[in-house]
Amino acid sequence: MSHKLTVRAAQRTETGPKATNDDALGLHLPQGHGLSAHTAAAAIADGVSSADGGRIAAETSVTNFLSDFFATPSSWSIKTAGSKVLAALNRWLHGQGQHYQHHHQGYLTTFTALIMRGQRGYIFHIGDTRLWRLRGEEWECLTTDHALNSRHGNQLTRALGMDWRIDIDYLETDLQQGDIFVLTTDGIHSFVPEKELKAIIATHSESLETRCEEVLACAASHHSDDNRSCQLLEIIDLPHAQDSQQLEYLAPLTPELRIGDTIDGYQVEQEIQINARSHIYLVKDCAQGHQFVLKTPSPNLIDDIDALKAFVREDWIGQRFHHPHIVNTYPASRARHYLYLIQEYLEGQTLRQWRMTHPEAAVETILAFAKPVVHALRALHRRETLHQDIKPDNIFLCTNGVVKLIDLGSASIGSLSDNLKLRAGAAEYAAPEYALGIARDQRADQFSLAMTLYELLTAHYAYGEYYKDCQSLSQFRKxxxxxxxxxxxxxxxxxxxxxxxxxxxxxxxxxxELSEFLNDLEHPNPQLTLHNKPWLEQNPLLFWQVTSILLLITNGILLALWLKQ
Known part of the structure; x- marks a missing residue:
């Protein structure tokens, strides 16, 4: 009989004597399909009360960590997945707090998470929240506080959002049946003596929920003046060792599909696009009857590990966003036996297709596409994500008039998966930063959007056909x-x-900011002029009109002089 990871859990938080609760808790017990069915996780955070964004920082960290962690590719290790998610979270929190003068006033929070998979436990920790373990009679604190004691209380030396770069404690430990793990905020462990805390947890005659309540009541009896939160997780059963080794499972490539074929409950109704990188099909969910797009990597990529990793990353990134102007990517509703992703089916056409049938489109009509795309890009950028392949082919105009950004195959999160020497997306639209192999940010997507609008307006590229071949600074300067x-x-x-x-x-x-670009597209900016440009570039129509008049006058004078002779 194959055993599975079985965990019992409880959690409780209360405001205490404070006006607001800056603590946040989150649990994920084994459920669903894939690795999620073999993984348990708990996360606890304590927003720094002296920081204006402490409560938001704590809630965001717990919620986003759990959702993003379980959306990471199955090929990633626990350490890689957790570290990447936390690094992106930290950059977002730090960026939100940049308008504060002191680094202890921004969006700051402590954070501790425990991930259980197979027969191993994985711990991520920063700040002064704590993780304890009761194994038989052995009671141990597995984390170390990042704080200094002073007459004004504990002063954090590390927290999420405090610095641009994150320094997270990472620890691995074995799991045993009967282990009880306890996560607490300092409203508990700064007031409840360890012996009393252990005694409450070791009372096996009481349920986990009752023990959580007793921990909070004990903190109150010791006059805790802070928010009070704790989580308890008890291991009931563990998978066998051989089952644990099979958890890092990467599904095989999807075979080429034909109309009528069925894969994991999806029946192929139509081939939408087949190319060297991917195969895209219109499919119907046989159970629900809904239509979706099923996208698979091309079988030609079987030996291209980087391309396959990028495909898995596209699925992960897509599931992180639910925005009206970004194509929806859905998690698996049942076990997947092959490598593919599921997206919403959109009826309509790309802007490249639309422009071919509307060659005389008005300037106002074309510029109206900018606003929804900017909104979509800002949603991506708020979560440290660059699209990296903005072009007319990847902006979709639905039949109902809604504009959606599609194809996240070149997207990246921060610098976590970037190869600075790789020119992502189409070279005609990519910012020079890609060709030069230098760091890029949201302004790279801004460049690509502007190039896209330029092409839609003019049917040309702003720097000519030679632009895509430039590889050096000297070439770009020309x-x-x-x-x-x-x-x-x-x-x-x-x-x-x-x-x-x-x-x-x-x-x-x-x-x-993209919002500034959009504002200048919609309203004339008197401070933004082209005074330094030649007259021909400032107003070519007027230039040729005046030139024509001058030539006509000149010819008239020459003709008059000739007639006099």
């Missing part, structure tokens, strides 16, 4: 921006100026 007005006289000067700024080859000269 490029010159061509005014959009030169190709499309209906483009107003102020829109051309906004595009020119967003398309600056130096990212420092672009807009600091």
């Amino acid at each position: 490029l010159r921006y061509t005014s959009a007005c030169q190709y499309n006289p209906h483009v107003p000067l102020w829109i051309d100026a906004a595009l020119a700024r967003a398309l600056s080859l130096n990212p420092e000269h672009r807009y600091a």
Whole structure:
């Protein structure tokens, strides 16, 4: 008989004498399919009360850690998955707190998480929340506080959101049947003596829920003046060792499918796109009758490990976002036996297809596409994610008029999976940072969006056909921006100026925020001019009109002189 990881758990939190509760708790017990069915997790956080964003930091850290961790690729180790998720969380929290003058005033929180998989436990810890273990009669604290004692109380030396780079304690431990793990905030362990805490936990005659309540009541009796939170997890059963070794399972590639084939309960109804990188099908869920898009890596990629990792990452990143202007990617509703992802089925066409059938589209119509795309990109950027492949092919206009950003195959989170020497997406739209192998941020997506709008408006590229071949700084320096007005006289000067700024080859000269770029596309900015550009670029239509008049006058004078002779 094959044993499974079976865990019993309880948790409790209360505000105590404080006005608000800055603690946050989260549990995930084995459920569903895949690794989620073999994994248990608990996370606890204590938002720094002196920091304005402490409560938000604690809640965000617990909620996002658990959701993002269980969406990470199955090929990642526990340490890799947890570290990457926490690094992205930390950067977001730190970024939110940049307008505070002191680094102890931002979005700060302590954080401790326990992951159980197979016969091993994995601990992530920062701050002064604690993780304890009761094994038989042995009672042990498995974490170390990151705090200094002073006359004003504990002063944290490390916390999520405190610094740009994160320093997380990571620990692995074995699991045994009967182990009880306890997670507490300092509203508990700073007031309850260890002996009393152990005695309450060791009272096996009481349920875990009752023991949680007793821990909080004991802290109150010791005059705890802080929020009080604790979690208890008891291991009831563990998988056999051979079962544990099979958990790091990466599904095999999906075979080529034909109309009528069924895979994991999805029946193929239509081939949407087949290329060297991926196969995309319209499928019907046989159980629910709903239509979806099923995307698989091409069988040609069987030996391309980087490409397969990117595909798995696309599935993970897609499941992190639920936004009206980003294509929805869905988690597995049942066990997957092959490598694929499931997305919503969109009816409509890409902007490249739309432009081919609307070659005379008005400037206002084209610029209306910018707003939903900017909203989608801002949602990605708020969670440290770059799309990295913005182009007309990846902006989808649904039949109901909704614009959606699609294809997250080139997306990355922070610098966690970046290869700075790799030019992501199509070279025609990629910012120079990719070709130069230097760090990039949201301004790289801004460049690609501006290049996309430029092409939709003019049917040309802002720096010509040679741009995509540039690989060095000297080559980029030879490029010159061509005014959009030169190709499309209906483009107003102020829109051309906004595009020119967003398309600056130096990212420092672009807009600091996408919202600023959008505002300048929608409203003339008197401070943004093209005074330094030649007259031909500032207003090509007027230039040729005046030139024509001058030529006509000149020819008239020459003709008059000739007739006099």
